Amino acid sequence: MGQALNTQSSSVGGDDMNGAARNTRADMTGTARHAQRGAHENGKVAASDDIAHGTPGLSANAPVLDISSLTLEFPIFKGVVKALNGVNLQVHQGEIVGLVGESGSGKSVTAMAILRLLQQDAFRVTAGAITVLGHDVFALQEPELLAMRGRDVAMIFQEPMTALNPTRKVGRQLADVIRRHQPVSPAKALERAERLLRDMYIGDPVDVLKRYPFELSGGMRQRIMIALAFSCSPSLLIADEPTTALDVTVQRQVLLLLRQKARALGTAVLFITHDMAVVSQFCDRVYVMYAGSVVEQGPTASLIASPAHPYTQALLRGLPENALPRTELPAIPGHAPDLSALPEGCPFRDRCPFADEQCRQKPPLEPMPGAPERAYACWHPARSAGVSQSE
Numbered sequence: 001m002g003q004a005l006n007t008q009s010s011s012v013g014g015d016d017m018n019g020a021a022r023n024t025r026a027d028m029t030g031t032a033r034h035a036q037r038g039a040h041e042n043g044k045v046a047a048s049d050d051i052a053h054g055t056p057g058l059s060a061n062a063p064v065l066d067i068s069s070l071t072l073e074f075p076i077f078k079g080v081v082k083a084l085n086g087v088n089l090q091v092h093q094g095e096i097v098g099l100v101g102e103s104g105s106g107k108s109v110t111a112m113a114i115l116r117l118l119q120q121d122a123f124r125v126t127a128g129a130i131t132v133l134g135h136d137v138f139a140l141q142e143p144e145l146l147a148m149r150g151r152d153v154a155m156i157f158q159e160p161m162t163a164l165n166p167t168r169k170v171g172r173q174l175a176d177v178i179r180r181h182q183p184v185s186p187a188k189a190l191e192r193a194e195r196l197l198r199d200m201y202i203g204d205p206v207d208v209l210k211r212y213p214f215e216l217s218g219g220m221r222q223r224i225m226i227a228l229a230f231s232c233s234p235s236l237l238i239a240d241e242p243t244t245a246l247d248v249t250v251q252r253q254v255l256l257l258l259r260q261k262a263r264a265l266g267t268a269v270l271f272i273t274h275d276m277a278v279v280s281q282f283c284d285r286v287y288v289m290y291a292g293s294v295v296e297q298g299p300t301a302s303l304i305a306s307p308a309h310p311y312t313q314a315l316l317r318g319l320p321e322n323a324l325p326r327t328e329l330p331a332i333p334g335h336a337p338d339l340s341a342l343p344e345g346c347p348f349r350d351r352c353p354f355a356d357e358q359c360r361q362k363p364p365l366e367p368m369p370g371a372p373e374r375a376y377a378c379w380h381p382a383r384s385a386g387v388s389q390s391e
């Protein structure tokens, strides 16, 4: 992973963060939309008018997040890392959308690009656009960008400990972030912090607010980060591998909380993971990414029941629940291509058992005949569809 991304394994929200990137993350947990979306009253999360009538400033059916034909590269000493190659991805209000793929496929670069968190001089966009709530992200001036991060979009990263200041009590940190975005007294901010923790089913929030982060479990810290992320009732939440560091039981609890909260607020969620099992339990729709391209997309249940792309099929064959008793889980043979030396044609060509001459040309992402809500980028889905999941 490139240097610019090394900071991303932390979580958004601590006000303690060092440097610009960390301040930016603290901003993204803002609470300014409380007034507009009026969600937390009397300790409960209430559906607001905005949710009932759509997101303000966004026409009906327009996606909250719209990535179209995004091509993004990192110039390096010996050439160019082609990190994103014509990515199309949309997330609508109230939807939980998964972005799944192996390590290095471009998931985090996509997330960072949405909020312009990539180091400014490290990358260039050669085609395409990202809009959030109808605003062209790359055209935003710095003040508008900061406002968007504080008001409309929140982000949760993998490891909360690096985002929380170990030397300051949780309550103080939460209250500071709340006050950054809302003109309330310190006492009122603490009250809100307590309510947010209660929403996360933290049993004794008053006690937790008095503790230092290192006194809490990983699952508890991640709940605090989720509480913080939702404190601004964001229109869009980006969660980049938020539960990877947690054990399976805690992971499930945290995911359920995240989903419950997102549903209650009508938040659009882009959920990034390498784990198809998590996608299957948690996401309404899914985009499968490979070597910086979306290779398949569609409603989760349908895509998992009948994956069209050989890469999606291979990912699903690797799920423990698809393994035969006393057999090893099949790994996908070979390696993902070097993004600074991408081969011509289909990026999966070197690992695909169905590759032929035609695959020397890159297949477009096209709707599935008879199921336009699904799409795949493969010349020969019919061939691969004949392969059962256990083969």
Ligand SMILES: Nc1ncnc2c1ncn2[C@@H]1O[C@H](COP(=O)(O)OP(=O)(O)OP(=O)(O)O)[C@@H](O)[C@H]1O
Pocket (backbone or CB within 6 Å): 001, 002, 003, 004, 005, 074, 076, 081, 083, 101, 102, 103, 104, 105, 106, 107, 108, 109, 110, 122, 274, 339
């Ligand atoms: N600043 C940078 N300079 C050069 N290459 C970079 C930079 N940032 C990211 N990359 C490259 O972009 C590609 C995509 O990286 P990304 O972090 O998005 O992968 P990922 O899908 O999130 O993987 P993981 O599952 O491991 O988090 C990788 O090849 C990475 O090395």
Ligand code: SF4
Pocket (backbone or CB within 6 Å): 309, 310, 311, 346, 347, 348, 349, 350, 352, 353, 354, 355, 356, 359, 363, 377, 378, 379, 380, 381
């Ligand atoms: S286009 Fe060809 S190489 Fe690519 S996934 Fe389909 S069959 Fe395999």
Ligand SMILES: [Mg+2]
Pocket (backbone or CB within 6 Å): 107, 108, 109, 240
């Ligand atoms: Mg990543």
